Amino acid sequence: MKRIKSHRHVPRRPIPVPLPDGxxxxxxxxxxxxxxxxxxxxxxxxxxxxxxxxxxxxxxxxxxxxxxxxxxxASWPTLPYEEMIRWLREREGLVVGDFGCGEAKIAEAVSDRHVVYSFDHVAISDNVTACDIANVPLDDNSLDVVVFSLSLMGANFTDYIREAQSTLKLDRQLHIFESTSRFSDREQFKDGLRLLGFDPFAVEDRWKFTYIWALKEKHVPTGDIELTFQ
Missing domain, CATH: 1.10.287 (Helix Hairpins)
Incomplete structure (x- = not known):
């Protein structure tokens, strides 16, 4: 992981979540x-x-x-990051990229059995790298798993998928959880993922969320494709 090792550490103030509720x-x-x-x-x-x-x-x-x-x-019966934690706890020895990690709950839960790189705009702790997830400090072909847990936020979120495709090894796994209400056409979204170099072989409903499980394929992604929600 040459790029992340060379990523400059910047001292930061503690990040309080939740904030004071006065x-x-x-x-x-x-x-x-x-x-x-x-x-x-x-x-x-x-x-x-x-x-x-x-x-x-x-x-x-x-x-x-x-x-x-x-x-x-707090009132949701299904939490996407907990779904990923359960999946990861059934496996060992993977290199995981949590893109848009928030409070880094995945790393907190499974770092004893996987290497987890956590990325978000703001680093809640020293275990998180603060960056734009359209350009994470990792080498290409270095990850086994990329997770987007309710984190495809931004007008250019297709760039996040491209970055996932670059950093994943061949045949490795992309996991996306998003609110089902955001999708206007899930089949069209799957077609877009194929053009970006993935095989989306499973699409499931998990309460009010859509879960997409895809593999990185060998073909070169189409450069001008842009995924959209509603």
Whole structure:
């Protein structure tokens, strides 16, 4: 993993998630960043490079998002990252890239049996690399598994899939969890993954989420394809 070993370590302040919940704190944050759904929509519409620059200079926006995300998922009967943890616990010795890791729950749970590289705009701990997941600091053909757990956020999210294709070894695995409500045509999305160099051999419903399991294929990805949600 030459690239990640050379990635410069930058001292950082502790990242608090959840944020303080005093009335004054909450009111101030909502006035500045808007409600959770509005922030979610903003990140989805914006290029990830711009989001990364904004969060690098002001990580409180990221902390606000993940504080609300933690609260929202508390009542969910199915959690995508827990689905991946269960899958990984049945296996050993894989090199895993968690793209858009959030609080890095996957690494926290399975680092005793796998090597897990966790990436997000903001690093919640020293075990996470802060970067734009369209360009992660890993060598090509270095990963066995790439996970996108509700992390295909950004107008250019197709670039994340391209980066997954570059960093995965041949025949290795891509796992995507996304809200089913985001898909306008899952078959069209699968066709797009094929053009990007993957064989999406399994598509399943997991509560309100769509789970896609794909393998990296040998053919060269089509350069001009852009995946879309609704």
């Amino acid at each position: 009335t004054a704190d909450v009111t101030k944050r909502e006035a500045r960043y808007g409600y959770f759904s509005r922030l979610n929509n903003s990140w989805n519409r914006r290029n990830s490079g711009k989001t990364h620059d904004a969060l690098k200079s002001n990580p409180v926006e990221w902390e606000y998002y993940h504080t609300h995300y933690r609260a929202a998922r």
